[in-house]
Amino acid sequence: MSDKALRLGTRRSKLAMAQSGQVADAVSQVTGRPVELVEITTYGDVSREHLAQIGGTGVFVTALRDALLRGEVDFAVHSLKDLPTTQPAELALAAVPEREDPRDVIVARDALKFTDLPRGARIGTGSPRRMAQLNAYARGHGLDIETVPIRGNVDTRIGYVRDGELDAVVLAAAGLNRIGRGDEVTDFLSVDTVLPAPGQGALAIECTADDADLIAALGELDDPLTRVAVTAERSLLAALEAGCSAPVGALADLLADGQTVKEMRLRGVVGTTDGSSLVQLSTTGPVPESHDRAVALGRELAAEMLAQGAAGLMGERAH
Numbered sequence: 001m002s003d004k005a006l007r008l009g010t011r012r013s014k015l016a017m018a019q020s021g022q023v024a025d026a027v028s029q030v031t032g033r034p035v036e037l038v039e040i041t042t043y044g045d046v047s048r049e050h051l052a053q054i055g056g057t058g059v060f061v062t063a064l065r066d067a068l069l070r071g072e073v074d075f076a077v078h079s080l081k082d083l084p085t086t087q088p089a090e091l092a093l094a095a096v097p098e099r100e101d102p103r104d105v106i107v108a109r110d111a112l113k114f115t116d117l118p119r120g121a122r123i124g125t126g127s128p129r130r131m132a133q134l135n136a137y138a139r140g141h142g143l144d145i146e147t148v149p150i151r152g153n154v155d156t157r158i159g160y161v162r163d164g165e166l167d168a169v170v171l172a173a174a175g176l177n178r179i180g181r182g183d184e185v186t187d188f189l190s191v192d193t194v195l196p197a198p199g200q201g202a203l204a205i206e207c208t209a210d211d212a213d214l215i216a217a218l219g220e221l222d223d224p225l226t227r228v229a230v231t232a233e234r235s236l237l238a239a240l241e242a243g244c245s246a247p248v249g250a251l252a253d254l255l256a257d258g259q260t261v262k263e264m265r266l267r268g269v270v271g272t273t274d275g276s277s278l279v280q281l282s283t284t285g286p287v288p289e290s291h292d293r294a295v296a297l298g299r300e301l302a303a304e305m306l307a308q309g310a311a312g313l314m315g316e317r318a319h
C-alpha cells in the first residue's frame with residue numbers, strides 16, 4: 001500500500017471529532033500512513049431539533065456515506081448505534097473496534113445518584129428507550145420521577161442541569177468518556193435497569209466495498225467479540241423493525257470464566273415510554289461462531305419478543 005495520507009471523513013461535532021481523532025491515530029499506527037481529517041456537515045448537524053420529524057435513523061451517517069461513495073474520503077467512523085441496520089452493498093464495515101462502556105449514565109445536580117433523586121425529580125432524555133425503562137423502574141420501585149423530552153448536544157443537555165431546569169439528564173457513558181467528560185457522571189445506570197441502545201459504545205469504521213487493501217488494513221482494528229455482540233444486537237433491532245428512535249434496548253455480553261469467554265447472553269427490551277408495559281427477554285448460549293449465527297440469535301430473540309406483544313408496544317411514540 002502507498003504511503004499517501006488516508007482521508008477520514010468526519011462530522012464536526014465534538015464527539016465525532018474526538019472519536020475520529022482517536023481512530024485516526026490507531027489507523028496510522030497499523031498502516032504506517034498519515035491520516036487526515038476531512039470535515040463533512042450532515043443534515044443531522046444543521047437540523048438537530050427536527051431529528052424526530054425527519055426520522056432519526058441514519059441522518060448523521062448519510063452525508064459521510066455519500067462522501068465515501070463520491071471518493072472524497074477513504075474511510076469514515078460512525079457511532080455504531082446511529083447506523084441503520086441495513087448495510088449498503090457498496091460499503092464495507094471494515095472494523096468494529098473494542099467497545100467502550102455500553103452503559104447509560106446520569107449527570108445530576110448535587111452529585112445525586114439515580115435512586116436518590118427526590119420525589120417529582122425531572123430527568124431529561126429525548127430517547128423513548130431511556131424513558132420507557134426509567135419509568136418502568138420508577139413504577140416498580142416506588143420512585144416518583146418525570147421524564148422530560150430534550151434534544152441537543154452534550155453541552156446543551158448538561159446545561160439543563162447546571163442552570164437548574166432539570167434535576168438530571170441521561171447520556172451514554174461512551175460519548176462522555178470519548179470527549180473527556182467522564183468525570184461529570186454522577187451515576188452509572190446498571191444495564192439491569194436500563195439496557196443500552198443496540199451497538200451503544202461501539203464504533204463502526206467503514207470504507208468502500210471495492211477497496212480490498214484498505215479493508216484488510218482497517219481490519220486490524222476489528223475486535224471480533226465486539227463485532228459478534230453488536231451483530232446480534234442489531235439483528236434483534238432489525239427483526240423488531242424498529243428505527244434508532246424506537247424504544248428498543250439490546251445488549252449482548254460475554255460471560256467469561258477467568259480469561260476464557262464461555263457464553264454470550266443477549267438481552268432485549270421494548271416498552272411504552274410511560275413504562276407501564278415492558279417486554280424484556282434474554283437468551284444465553286455459546287458465542288456465535290459466524291456472522292450468520294449472530295444474526296440468527298438476534299432474530300430468534302426478536303421473534304420471542306414479538307410473540308409476547310413487542311410490536312404493540314413499539315407502535316406507541318414519545319411525542
Ligand SMILES: NCc1[nH]cc(CCC(=O)O)c1CC(=O)O
Pocket residue numbers: 079080081082170171172173174175176199200201202
Ligand atoms: N444518540 C446520539 C449518540 N450517538 C452516539 C452517542 C455516544 C455513545 C455511543 O457511541 O454509543 C450518542 C450520545 C448519547 O446517546 O448520549
